[in-house]
Amino acid sequence: MTKKKNIPIFKKKISIEGSVIFLMGPIGTFFSRVASFLEKNDIKTFKISFPLYEYGFKKSSRLTYSEDIYQFKEFLEKIIIKENIKHIFMYGNVLIPHKQALKLCEELNRKGHFINSHIFELGYLRPNFVTLEDKGVNYDSGFLFDRNFYEKQKPYGNFPVPINHGLRIRKIWKLITFFNHSFKNYKIVEFAHKLQPKPIYLWFQLKGFILKFFYRIVEKNLKKKCFSKSPFFMVILQVATDSQILKGSNFKDNYEFIYYVIKEFSNAELKNTNLIFKHHPRDRGYTNYSKFILEISKEFNIEDKTFYIHDFPLSKIFRNRFCKGTVLINSTVGYQSLFHSIPIKSLGITPYNLEGLSHQNDLVSFFRNPAKVNKLLFNKFYRYILENSQINGNFDGYFPFESVFTFLNNR
Structure with missing residues (x-):
């Protein structure tokens, strides 16, 4: 049978x-x-x-x-x-x-x-x-x-x-449609959005494709350092113009979010623990926060504990024994983190931002003692969302x- x-x-x-x-x-x-x-x-x-x-x-x-x-x-x-x-x-x-x-x-x-x-x-x-x-x-x-x-x-x-x-196989139509839309001056959204592309976005898309392979080479040793020696917290960045930030959180942009996370991580005063920011893959050709992250981490004297990376398999990150938790606004990464029983702190409006799934106290307390994921509750939550x-x-x-x-x- x-x-x-x-x-x-x-x-x-x-x-x-x-x-x-x-x-x-x-x-x-x-x-x-x-x-x-x-x-x-x-x-x-x-x-x-x-x-x-x-x-x-x-x-x-x-x-x-x-x-x-x-x-x-x-x-x-x-x-x-x-x-x-x-x-x-x-x-x-x-x-x-x-x-x-x-x-x-x-x-x-x-x-x-x-x-x-x-x-x-x-x-x-x-x-x-x-x-x-x-x-x-x-x-x-x-x-x-x-x-x-x-x-x-x-x-x-x-x-x-x-x-x-x-x-x-139909991805070719994405390129054709994106190209067509880039030259149409007709407003359909209140803020910058990839469903309302501009001609410059064509360059950003090409740039992002090139950078994918560039970062794979230049960040190779950095990623080994990030994930193989010390406990770490992941910080997931949204697309810069994502409505999840603009409408679904109290942050005005990623810069404000980054500043807040670094400040609270510094206040937690952890020893031998790193903070790793992961850039959104869809935003690769549009933005880069390396200078800002370095500047703010120096301001709080934690530049030796703060890292910034692009493209890396999330499943490998969450199966890493050194991974202590995930900080995000409202990313689908939250579901993946929970699936691997990695504690999360959500700083936005999201279905998983509830007791038993997401840490409900302040961010400093999360860094010091992240609330464990209730596996049975997540199982029920996951099934309901999926079905x-x-x-x-x-x-x-x-x-x-x-x-x-x-x-x-x-x-």
Whole structure:
């Protein structure tokens, strides 16, 4: 008898009850693939076609909008009512049209015109998952419950093993779309964001690709020194313009976060323990904090204990016997740290920032005596998050459409 594979199961399936409209999707062709799947199941789809063009949609499904973005809500409401739209799909909830759409959904639902919002995002559980929530994601997630809620959930007997679906052959469309968007001067977000690229971002992307190999060589000995001799705490940096910082924390930027962490580490007065900052891989070509970290660590006389690195496998870090804890704002790294039972201190709004998972006292006390991870609580938390929001697939390769969507007429 063949042994049944212990694979992740997404249980919160989306029941499609009528016409669908797509707003901005992840850079690439993922939303057009979703539209094609729905159309094959006799669902009428529409695509709001902003000046930031998205490839793969039928011309007949496109509804062009290039007017003032702050007037988009009125335009969308007319379409929803005229076409009897039942579902709105979007990527993330920080873009101006997406914020307006979510607000409109709330207003229409209160009036009795029911419409479902569906928000895709990169996986909370990296690297083989895609996130799907209905009201918000990340700092606006629908999973911001207290410990008591998660205590009542069921744990896994054994953690499921996600399938790595390998080569993402459609990534070429990311490059094409990113290039196209870089030369479109049409505001869709309140602050600098990679979904609103500029021409200079093309250089930053190329620079980041080159630096990946450069840092692999020049940081080789530094990483050996960081991870092989002394206990250490990891500090995970967000993308510089990430809404997790701007909207989901009390920090105005990474500089303020870095300063605070170094100051508190100094106040902890630890002996023979290092502080290691890890740069965000998606921000490699855009920013560099080496001079600032050195300057602040010298200010607090801990320059011999403070390090700054790029690209290194997180699983190796968290399996390292010297790793004492992780400091972050709201990074998906928090889930990985907890999975390996490495204590965390979250300084932002995140589902895992609760007693039993994240250290609840000040940062100095975390450095001195980090609260242990409650393994059973994490098991329950992990299962609930996975089964209700995590889809084992990716935007540019395999995606299990049949396992995610059901249709009212097929019940």
